[in-house]
Amino acid sequence: MKPKPKRVPTKEILSTLGFMYPDAHCELDYRNPFELLVATILSAQSTDRQVNIVTKSLFEKHPTPFDIANLTADELAEEIRMLGLFRNKSKNILQTCQILVEKYQGEVPNDRAKLEELPGVGRKTANVVLSNAFGVPALAVDTHVQRVANRLALADSENVLETERQLMRRVPRAEWTDTHHRIIWHGRRVCSARNPKCSSCQLLEFCWYGKNSTK
Incomplete structure (x- = not known):
């Protein structure tokens, strides 16, 4: 070539x-920055269609980081088990929700460095959240x-x-x-x-x- x-x-x-x-547009279903953050973490090695099925049920039961932070890793893993790497994603999302609750009053920070400090969040995920949830070009x-x-x-x-x-x-x-x-x-x-x-x-x-x- x-x-x-x-x-x-x-x-x-x-x-x-x-x-x-x-x-x-972004084909992940979300209503706020928190839902987009979780959905993007879940999207690794999974299709958007699969993620949307999981998050529809997940956010109906546990709509905020306060709710998810109260789950155990096993309970959250059971909610997302149809997705690839579900046990690792469960641990990351649980830890991320605990940080959001303890450090940011349950809000997702509009800051790349702070986003990338969250478990399971790399540059790509931070870019997705910043651009789609906060309107920051990325x-x-x-x-x-x-x-x-x-x-x-x-x-x-x-x-x-x-x-x-x-x-x-x-x-x-x-x-x-x-x-x-x-x-x-x-x-x-x-x-x-x-x-x-x-x-x-x-x-x-x-x-x-x-x-x-x-x-």
């Missing part, structure tokens, strides 16, 4: 993504964003943090959150890890990966 181009039609790619996915790099950004040559890195940095340089700050959602939607609907639909993709003319793989 040919090396990635030095000049990438970023504006055209972003414009086409906007045309393809004008309504792209580019969370999950597996879809990592794959699609590199295929489109918007990034050239196997490291997610470096991919985020490269995207932040290419994409206008005001478009970070929308671009994040649009790339995820594209990764889920067209640019899958296996057998991507390159021949029918509206981004093919701009796509370094697609133009090379369809020859």
